[in-house]
Amino acid sequence: MSSVRPDLIEKVTGRAEYITDLTVPDMLHGFVVRSPAVHARIASIDTSAARSMDGVVDVLIGEDVASFGCWGVVLKDRPIIAIDRVRYVGEPVAIVIAETIEIAENAAERVDVGYEELPRAATIQKAMADGAPLIHEHHENLQDFYFKGGAKPTQGSNIFHTYRNNVGDVDAAEAAAAYVHEDHFTFPAISHFAMEPHAVIADFKGDSLTVWAGAQTPTAVQKVLSRLFGLQLAKVRVIVPFVGGGFGGKASVKIEPLVAGASWKVQRPVRVAQSISDSMLTCRRLGAEVTIRTAVDAKGRILAKSAKLLLDGGAYSDTGSAVATKSANRIIGPYAVPNLRLEASAIYTNTVPGAAFRSIGGPQAVWAKESHMDNVAAAIGMDPAEFRLKNLAARGERTRPDLRALDMDMSELMGRVTQSFASESQASNRRSRGMAVAATDPANTPIANAIVRLKIDGSILVSVSSIEVGQGAHATMARIAAQTLKQPFSAVSTLRTDTAVAPYDWGTGASRSTVVVGLSVENAALDAADQILDMVVDVWELPKESLSLVEGGVSTGSEVLTFHQIFHRTLGVDSGEVVGRGAITPRSKKGALAESPLFWETSAGLAEIVVDEDTGEIHVPRYASAADVGRVIDRVAAEGQDEGAAAMGFGHALYEQLEFEDGQPVNATPIDYTIPRISDVPPVFDTILVENGDGPGPGGAKGMGEGAILPVAPAIANALFSAYGIRITDLPMTPEKVWRALQKRK
């Protein structure tokens, strides 16, 4: 079945509608006034000058909505808008609501806010120091609210979550080891930089609320808004048109409560369309400090690994606790290590809130662990690839007792990237190579519902809560329904995401849609098929076993009954449809989906680099990326996911860092912050997708799209290490850092 993704046609012609292309009748525009202070008490807010301007309808400030209290998805720590205190530069303190954006923006300059500075804690060290100012006085955990489980905060401190997992006896193993090696790495805050900044339209009408948002998890937005404003879930409707990039930055809940608050105040639709600079002050990847230690025996077998990760969660927790937990899981890698001591904490700081970002906790952990692997190999005089191969967990082996056994062979991926470079057997003397691998456990909550409706003319409607953010989820769902019902892809339409019509689903993220939502679509299509076959059994009095679906109808063996004939004769009128329902729960497939992770997201990367020794600039002329994806459903889309992830990895490796100076953002604008451009990606790039058909999803698919970001930075750092003996321990690997390291070595 070959066919074009309908969303691509809409996008390439400019017809695809994103939030800012929508207009709701009577809509007003909101402009957000943001805190210039790092940590301060709001002493006064005077909105009178702004209010008196022509075209200004109202100004929302904290005290208007203080009675609604706070919200959160793991910890309840966030007000709708700052009430009496700001905790980071960029925190919303007022929204001017006006007839046009221009008026709102001009009036925003006349909102007068008085701040009294408070002691600040803008870095992990400062936030953890004795006597550090508390960014939140107490911590309220929301158990099982968004993810299963919750946060484990340390009351009276800035630590909002700590996760520990110990296996075996690390101390005994280290005492018996031939060699123990410890390293320390740091990882910066990184901006999501989706090309479409956050934009939301909210329309509060009495006891109902409609929100148009580029939300990756519409049902989480619905739930938070329902609780916050005391509305029935059924009265909160979240509509998600095309989304211009998310990468986690539009997951959980972001500016929806803020815009809903503005609409609540004026009881009219309000739109807030942020700039990219605003979005850079809305959320970012968590920075990290990582200490990692490995003990090996005389033959190079890893006996024990311990890791301590401190994650900079920013001023509000969002899903930072989950990021910390995952970072501890993801630092194990695809290795068989009998003794583990893992600890990860998420810490409040007076900076932009941390949030989920493509492979949560993954890049932080893999940067440290794969750089460290090459250091250990060098220290014991072993080739790094050999050291990895010696310590890989085999397919079917567990890397930790509480995690599902590995469902892939990392040696296969390592072999494939190496082969990809085989045409040039050795790197020339100007070029050097480095490798890194990753195995991560996606948090792909096995909860999803789907509806598949087969209509009398054979056309099919699929409705799911998955959003279309460019990954092709809607086309994938249509394809699964088409295959299950044996109808052409062109007969199937996937409805735009709208919680008023789509059934509950956890959300779009953690590479889960193809597998979890895909299975629910498959079940719904099977249910629809069952119903149509039952009509034939009933009306034509034929045994069900003799019937099969064919394009346009049902074959009885001797003839083909069109859907038209079946509905008409069964219902007596020339109309009708069957509604198939499919659900996935942790109990589905006899509980087989409940064990975590549902599948492993794995990748290997091999980088070839050239260093300009005069400037320290690193060029990557060649890169190979391999991932085990189970089964490819749409090759072009699947390759695109990994290429996009790897390119983001180049950004993380070489340029990207959202910088703060004592809490003040230094480069939070698209002019000052660099993401990769077309000339920055390696001219020779090999995207390898390994298919063994062994995933839990439809046709043996696994989820994908997050793995390829992981090996890039450590692979480049390892290439640098192998060629020059210099080890960069903090990202990004800017020319200045590399140059300094080269100088120091000389």
Next chain:
Amino acid sequence: MTNLHPVSFSLNGQPVEIEIPAHTLLIDLIRDRFGLKGTKRSCDMEVCGACTMLLDGDPISSCTTLAVDVDGKEITTIEGVTPPNGLSRIQNAFVLHGGLQCGFCTPGFIMAVTALLKANPHPTDEEIRHYLHGNLCRCTGYIKIFEAVKSLAAEQVSEDAALPVARQRNFRLETS
């Protein structure tokens, strides 16, 4: 009341006349007054190319261009290069090669590539990279965008004819 200035220009081949305040940006005029929403606003600072339109055939950032400055000129937007049915060969190549994901950067890329191929129908790899340096994409990693443009650079075409959608059926997708 703000002073209004008359501007007349050609918008996608149609003569238009309108009175606007002097500070109106071209992107707002086209999106809000003419209702052509295909052009996207992203960085709003002339960094990303998402808002690219053609001014007398040359790419410009409409987010930083004053609308009064296009008086007497020709403006082409994504709507102006989209045939009434089907796709332009550039749009078709982006779809075939998967040169887009979320699509937010795509109208800007299509406009930039339109200008590139008009000026230089067979650009080299280096010329493609150089020309598209000002267009940012956070999703694709550019590899498939590059492949799409390269396929066009290799083609011999005289006319920028619209391709029927049926042509895209050649698109190979693997399904399980």
